[in-house]
Amino acid sequence: MKKASLGLIALLLVLSGCASKPTEEGSTSPSALTQTEGTAASPVGSTPDSGKPEQASSDGYVFEANGIKIPMHAEAAPILKQLGKPQSYFESQACAFPGLNKIYQYSSFDVYAYEKDGVDYIASVILFDDTVATKEGVTLFNKKSDVIKAYGDKFTNNLNLYVYDQGKSQLRFVIENDQVTSIEYLAKI
Incomplete structure (x- = not known):
């Protein structure tokens, strides 16, 4: 179990960027990376063969916070403006594509x-406590049966990672000891 978690963390660090850049206050936010433990992959954005980002799609999974919808591949600026000032901000040079990863x-x-041609797009949303839920009502610390009841049994499972695909997005649950320990919305490449 610990080896799998360490492997996932290593993969996240490799995919999340090559180097960190200080925030406006002059320090990087290590919590932005350490809190993503348990996720299987970094939310690196999609840049299809055309070189243009995927368009936000209502046919994928969409996270909603305080009435603000956050679809994957949507332009980030209007959404971030509605969400207000974040508690912290972190960015790093992306390894998988030109531009920056921003958290x-x-x-x-x-x-x-993710940044593409000077414009930021939503790549992922990761939930960290049970005060927020998926549209179907699943929160951290729910049981595996709650996830299957809400989303069905058409998922892929690798170790403890349960992945549901829909449109241009994925909804990922890490389930350990029959309990949801991580929830991530991810833009598909």
Whole structure:
């Protein structure tokens, strides 16, 4: 179990960026990376063969916070403006594509964005406590049966990672000891 978690953390660090850049206050936010333990992959954005980002799609999974919808591949600026000032911000040079990975940390979730041609797009949302839930009502610390009841049994499972695909997004649950320990919305490449 610990080996799998360490492997996931290592993968996250490799994919999340090559180097960190200080925030406006002059320090990087290590919590932005350490809180993503348990996720299987960094929310690196999608840049299809056309070289343009995928368009936000209502046919994928959409996280909603305080009435603000956050679809994957949507332009980030209008959403971030509605969400207000984050508690912290972190960015790093992306290894998988030109531009920066950007992490906006709010009280109960993080929003990851990728940069393409000077515009930021939503790459991922990671939930961190049970004060926020998926649209179907699943929160951290729910049981595996709650996830299957809400989303069905059409998932892929690798170790403790349960992945549901829909449109241009994925909804990922890490389930350990029959308990949800991580929830991530991810833009599909």
